[in-house]
Amino acid sequence: MEVTYLTAINQALHEEMRRDENVFVMGEDVAELGGAFKVTDGLLAAFGDDRVIDTPISEALIVGAGIGAAILGMRPVVEMQFGDFISCAFDQIVNSAATLRYRHGGRAACPLVVRAPSGGGIHGALFHSQNTEAWFTRVPGLKVVTPATAYDAKGLLKAAIRDNNPVIYFEHKRLYRSIKEDLPDGEFVVPIGVAEVRQTGRDLSIITYGGTVHQSLDAARIVEKEDGLSVEVVDLRSLLPLDRDAILATARKTGKVLVVHEDRLTGGFGGEIAAIVAEHAFESLDAPVRRLAAADTHTPFSTPLEEFVLPNSNKIVEAIRSLAAY
Amino acid sequence: MAESESAAATLSPEASARMEFELHLYYQMKLIRAFEERVSRLHRQNKILGGVYSGAGQEAIVTGICSPLREGDFVAPLHRDLGVFLMMGVDAGRLMAQLMGKESGLSRGKDSFLHGGDLEHGIFGSTSMLGSSLPIAVGAALKFQIKREKQVAVAFFGEGASSRGDVHEAMNFAGVRKLPVIFVCENNRFAYSTPLEKQMAIEDVASRAEGYGFKGHVVSGNDLLAVVQLSERIVAKTREGGGPALIECKTYRFRGHSEHDPALYRDKEELVEWESRDPIPGYEFYLEKRGHDVRHLREQIDERTRKVVQEAVDFAENDRLPEAREALEDLYAPPGVPGSNNSNNGKS
Numbered sequence: 001m002e003v004t005y006l007t008a009i010n011q012a013l014h015e016e017m018r019r020d021e022n023v024f025v026m027g028e029d030v031a032e033l034g035g036a037f038k039v040t041d042g043l044l045a046a047f048g049d050d051r052v053i054d055t056p057i058s059e060a061l062i063v064g065a066g067i068g069a070a071i072l073g074m075r076p077v078v079e080m081q082f083g084d085f086i087s088c089a090f091d092q093i094v095n096s097a098a099t100l101r102y103r104h105g106g107r108a109a110c111p112l113v114v115r116a117p118s119g120g121g122i123h124g125a126l127f128h129s130q131n132t133e134a135w136f137t138r139v140p141g142l143k144v145v146t147p148a149t150a151y152d153a154k155g156l157l158k159a160a161i162r163d164n165n166p167v168i169y170f171e172h173k174r175l176y177r178s179i180k181e182d183l184p185d186g187e188f189v190v191p192i193g194v195a196e197v198r199q200t201g202r203d204l205s206i207i208t209y210g211g212t213v214h215q216s217l218d219a220a221r222i223v224e225k226e227d228g229l230s231v232e233v234v235d236l237r238s239l240l241p242l243d244r245d246a247i248l249a250t251a252r253k254t255g256k257v258l259v260v261h262e263d264r265l266t267g268g269f270g271g272e273i274a275a276i277v278a279e280h281a282f283e284s285l286d287a288p289v290r291r292l293a294a295a296d297t298h299t300p301f302s303t304p305l306e307e308f309v310l311p312n313s314n315k316i317v318e319a320i321r322s323l324a325a326y
Numbered sequence: 327m328a329e330s331e332s333a334a335a336t337l338s339p340e341a342s343a344r345m346e347f348e349l350h351l352y353y354q355m356k357l358i359r360a361f362e363e364r365v366s367r368l369h370r371q372n373k374i375l376g377g378v379y380s381g382a383g384q385e386a387i388v389t390g391i392c393s394p395l396r397e398g399d400f401v402a403p404l405h406r407d408l409g410v411f412l413m414m415g416v417d418a419g420r421l422m423a424q425l426m427g428k429e430s431g432l433s434r435g436k437d438s439f440l441h442g443g444d445l446e447h448g449i450f451g452s453t454s455m456l457g458s459s460l461p462i463a464v465g466a467a468l469k470f471q472i473k474r475e476k477q478v479a480v481a482f483f484g485e486g487a488s489s490r491g492d493v494h495e496a497m498n499f500a501g502v503r504k505l506p507v508i509f510v511c512e513n514n515r516f517a518y519s520t521p522l523e524k525q526m527a528i529e530d531v532a533s534r535a536e537g538y539g540f541k542g543h544v545v546s547g548n549d550l551l552a553v554v555q556l557s558e559r560i561v562a563k564t565r566e567g568g569g570p571a572l573i574e575c576k577t578y579r580f581r582g583h584s585e586h587d588p589a590l591y592r593d594k595e596e597l598v599e600w601e602s603r604d605p606i607p608g609y610e611f612y613l614e615k616r617g618h619d620v621r622h623l624r625e626q627i628d629e630r631t632r633k634v635v636q637e638a639v640d641f642a643e644n645d646r647l648p649e650a651r652e653a654l655e656d657l658y659a660p661p662g663v664p665g666s667n668n669s670n671n672g673k674s
Contacts (some may be wrong), residue, residue, distance in 0.1 A: 022471065050472050056502065059462045061495035068465020071445065072400070073664065074472070076465075091492075095453045096462060103441045103451050105434035106656035109664030140657050164659035200597070 003183055007177040008150035008173040009039050009115075012128040012157035013077065015187075021077060023161055023184035024051040027062055027079030027115075036081050037117060037176055040168045059088035063114060067097050067166075076159055083118035083170065084130045097166040098141035103229050109164045113157070119172040119211045119262055120299040120310050129306075130261035131210070135274070136168050143167040144240040145146060145194055148213035152237055155190030163192060172211040172262075179214065193238045195246035201232035204256035204323055208272055209236040211262040212311055219316035229324055239269055244276055251277045255286035259325050262311055265293040288326035292319045345616070351393060351550060352613060353627050355606060357383045359655040360407035361418065364639065365408070365425060370587045373643075374425050376438040380407040382549070383389025383580035384512055386605035390553025391480060391510050391573070394561040395448075398478040400466035402450040402459035404512065405440050406579075413573060414447040418634050419641030429644035436649035436656060457487035460496035460509065462674050467500065467507035467570075478564050479507045485574075486517025492549055501538035504569035509535075511572065512547060514579040519591045532574035535627050540570045548605040551612055580604070604614070 003011065015022045024047075025040055031054040034041030044052040055062050059080060066076035080086045086093070093114065100110045120129035136144050143165055147153040153171060160167035198213065199220055206216045213235045220231035234250050236243060251257050257277050259270040272291040295309045310319075337345060364381050367376045381388070388409035395401065395414070403410035408502045411421050416432070424431030424442045433442030433451065443451025448468075452459040463481035486509060487493060500507050511531045515522045528534075535542030545556045553575060560571045578600035582589035588600045 013358065044573070053468075054501075055500055056495070058495035058499060060458075060492050061464065061499050064458065064492065064496070065465030065499065066459020068400075068450075068462035068467075069469040069472075072463070072466055072469045074469050084381065091455050091458055092461065095455055096458055099437075100439055100451075102656045103433045103437040103444065104443050104656075105432055105436060108445050108451075111659075137648075138457065142487065143658075162661075164664045180535055195370060247436035 001183065002180050003150055004177050005150045005153050005171070005179050006037065006039055008154035008183060008306055009171060010041060012161070013040060013043060014046065016158055016161045017043065017051065021118070023075045023077065024053065024075060025077050025079070026053040026066060026068075026281075028052060028055055028081045029062065030055055030079050034080065035075050037173065039115075039117070040079070060092050062094060063089040063092040064115070066112045067092060067100065067110055070110045071100070071108060075111045076271045077113040077115060077161060079115045080117070082128050083116035083132055084127045086114070086116050086132055088120045089114070090135070090222070093136065093142070093168070094139050095165065098139045100141070101143060101165075112166045113162045113169055114166070115159045115169045115171060117173050118170045119174055120294075120306060121174045121211070122308065123301060123303070124173070124299070125301035126298045131170070131261070131294075133168070133170050133210075133239055134267055134269045136262055137269055141166070142240060143238070144170070145192055145238045146210035147168045147237060148172070148175065148210055148235055150179060151183055152190050152196075154183060156192065156237065159192050162189070167192070170210060174211055190237070193241040193243060195234055195236045195243035197246070197250070198235050199231065199234040201230040201254065203230045203254060204258060204320065205232045205234060205250040205254045206260055206316070206320070207236065207250065208235045208259050208260040209239065212260045212316075215311060215313045216260050216316055218313040219320060222313065222317050223243050223320050223324075227321065227324070229320065231320060238280050247273060247276055248281050251281040253286040255284050256323050256326070257289045258286070258319055259291045260316060260319075261293050262309060263294060264296050265291060266296050268293050287323055290323050291318060292316060324326055335425055346615070348539060348616070348632045349623075351389055352411075352609060352623070353387045353611065353630065354413055355550060357631045357634060358385045358389065358412055359606060360635050360636050361412065361638070362626070364410060364635045366581075366585055368425075368639070372438050375427065377585070378425070378439060378585040380581040380585065381407045381408055383600065383604065384577050385409055386550035386553050386609070387510070387512050387547045387575045388482070389512075390550050391482075393554055394558045395478070395480065397566070398448065398450050398475070398477045400463060400477065401448065402452055402463045402479070402481045403440060404452060404456065404484055404487070405454070406481045406484075408440060410446065410482070411440070411449060412495055414444075414449055416444050416447050416449065418638035419626060422638040422642035423645045426642045426645075427627055427647065428646050430641070430645045431531065434652065434656065456492035457493045459483070460493050463507055464496045464500050464505060467505035468503065470506050471503065476565050477506065480510060480563055481507065482512060483508045483526060484517065485511055485513040485515070485522065485531050486520070488534075489517075489525055497535070497538040497570070500570040501540050506564050506567070507570045508564055509570065509572045512575040512577055513574055515579050516579055516583070516592070518583040518587075519589075530574055533564050535572035538570075540572065542572040542574060544576065547577030547602045548608060551607045
């Protein structure tokens with residue numbers, strides 16, 4: 001059956017709540033309303049208000065209470081209504097959750113999922129457009145996933161719910177209703193920490209994740225048609241743990257690497273990818289590693305401003321051409 | 327106990343059990359004091375690295391609050407609540423090993439002092455972000471409510487932490503869901519060096535409870551009997567579905583914020599006044615009124631606590647330090663049912 005990215009997330013929640021009675025959902029407007037984006041639609045009717053819980057506007061409480069329940073064997077899936085609001089729960093995530101097992105000498109677990117609807121390109125402006133994954137990818141004890149397809153959105157959420165560690169699940173708002181896929185009828189899970197080669201190629205590699213995967217694929221199709229370039233597109237899917245083997249394999253194969261993400265350039269996760277390639281695949285490179293990311297500013301509201309700041313397929317096409325010509 | 331035989335001779339079985347309980351509380355309070363005094367000494371001898379935060383003067387609070395708790399309850403102590411660990415049955419040797427950064431410590435050398443929790447005894451290891459454990463205790467209470475379990479969660483915090491947003495968010499949600507959680511404020515009048523009047527414009531933290539839809543209670547935190555009586559009543563009520571409560575224990579920090587702090591910012595007169603309200607002699611006076619030979623009792627208990635503390639120190643000093651590479655362990659829980667393999671080192 002063909003489903004949207006949003007429906008895929010909703011299906012994963014339904015299926016996991018049916019499978020395991022310890023799974024419950026908590027957040028702002030997730031129950032009666034079914035979520036600001038309708039991601040949790042239908043859960044209240046199916047599972048009742050013990051397991052689908054509307055909360056006050058209290059992000060630190062939402063994550064903190066999730067941690068408390070998780071410690072005692074529950075599997076909470078908590079929602080930040082917009083990923084931007086995760087900053088209000090930052091301490092609970094990076095200090096309470098991420099260090100929990102460590103400071104309990106390995107004698108505790110925190111099976112918590114924090115869903116963060118993220119990303120720009122929807123005129124959301126400064127506080128409804130952010131990509132905050134790089135705040136978390138440097139925190140040991142956390143896992144970070146960034147699905148780009150409906151299949152991964154479903155499979156990675158199921159994996160995150162079953163994982164015994166805190167997982168930050170970045171879902172891209174622009175993808176909610178803009179992509180549709182045929183999903184298998186049966187049960188499937190996407191393992192955390194495994195990248196996927198979306199398209200094989202010979203001339204150069206794009207390493208990307210989340211909101212820029214489809215833009216990269218569009219760009220690859222354009223340069224194949226117009227320039228005869230063969231571009232490999234690697235979708236990381238998980239950022240922590242990171243599939244370093246997939247990064248190095250594609251870098252060694254094509255010798256030219258373009259890293260693309262929607263988060264801004266400086267301090268973005270692309271710097272880590274570039275460093276890994278430079279440290280471990282230097283001898284295979286035919287060109288410097290290039291990065292294409294959001295401009296080092298905030299994500300503005302007005303159309304020309306937002307388009308100027310965020311990556312898109314045209315900008316990726318230009319970057320591919322420039323790198324190919326090096 | 328031999329010392330109580332004469333006092334117990336004419337008592338009913340219930341009254342006799344109560345007397346044993348009251349003597350046990352005395353032992354617990356004395357053990358906490360003895361343990362902490364030894365810790366302060368070890369710190370001066372450089373045998374305990376890092377910060378040491380004494381709860382001296384506040385022993386009646388942890389002893390009294392924890393006394394009606396049962397297996398399966400959840401406690402989030404604050405950084406000064408070493409007594410919670412002893413009250414909940416954590417082995418004194420492992421606790422001392424924790425303070426010395428040894429392998430048998432609760433966090434296996436990973437974190438200092440009281441951040442190492444012990445979930446087998448229902449103790450959450452709080453972080454240094456004071457007040458952040460209140461949302462977590464609320465989450466534990468939420469689990470008890472969802473699963474219809476007759477358990478309670480208890481979160482200790484200082485009046486200092488009561489200024490943090492986490493505390494407001496936690497209490498508000500607990501009130502909305504009528505969760506089985508008890509918030510215990512140890513109001514010792516100082517947040518490090520900052521006195522009460524610079525922290526809040528009201529006298530009682532407990533008065534805030536009304537704003538969250540539940541009751542706030544004020545009790546003298548230096549009066550063990552008063553704390554026990556209130557705690558027994560509130561814990562029983564909350565356990566039976568009565569919803570959250572806030573207990574504010576008025577007390578005073580006998581020592582500095584930590585052992586390196588001489589606390590010169592305090593008024594000497596105030597300290598003397600509060601030292602005269604030391605919970606231990608106060609409780610001894612009660613036991614005396616109950617017919618115990620307190621001098622004899624004190625000698626016996628001192629002997630017992632000395633032995634327990636010495637054994638703990640011996641155990642911890644002989645315990646090995648962790649291997650350097652263990653710094654990379656215990657980060658991630660492996661797949662499977664959490665807690666089913668507690669000895670796992672977290673290599674995943």
